[in-house]
Amino acid sequence: MDFDFEKDKNSLVKKILIEILIWAAQIAAVIFLAYFIIYYCVEKTNVIGISMENTLYANDPIIINKFSYRVSDPKRFDVIVFKQSGKEHSFYNIKRIIGLPGETILIKEGKIYINGEEIEDIVNAEEMVNYGLAAEEITLEDNEYFVLGDNRNNSEDSRFASIGNIRRDEIVGKAALRLSPFNFISKLNLKKSQD
Structure with missing residues (x-):
């Protein structure tokens, strides 16, 4: 061998x-x-502040679905995560979409009007007392969204110049899951008819 x-x-x-x-x-x-x-x-990120109570609370850990808006557009009442460049904040903001591109928004007597018609809010929220910029009609551009925090009287959102309308390219993704306690964010704090 x-x-x-x-x-x-x-x-x-x-x-x-x-x-x-x-x-x-x-x-x-x-x-x-x-x-x-x-x-x-x-x-993964954590909620900052109280603007989304009683849906999300400060320091709630959440998962952002960044993929969904690569294949579809944001929808009314989606809870989104966005980051605005050139603004005083450099952290993620979390708000709920109310107005879609091209729509006209007006808030009066505590009610939200889209293109002149009142919309039924899907979340349990206090009646707004400060309408900010939306006390007069705001018409959104083709790439803009109008957002509100669910804690309507303690939220810095599209009603105020410090946030304003959110551009499509500022949206990081959809707030999908709250990790602790675990739940789908789209199921939280809804009016009974929306469950």
């Missing part, structure tokens, strides 16, 4: 190199997948 030490050595080196390449490819794939998920799909 012939024993070819050089051939066996080359075969072993080749086998080790192939295993190292496979291992490196697997690590690269995991890193790429993690980056893709965090950048394009989901992100």
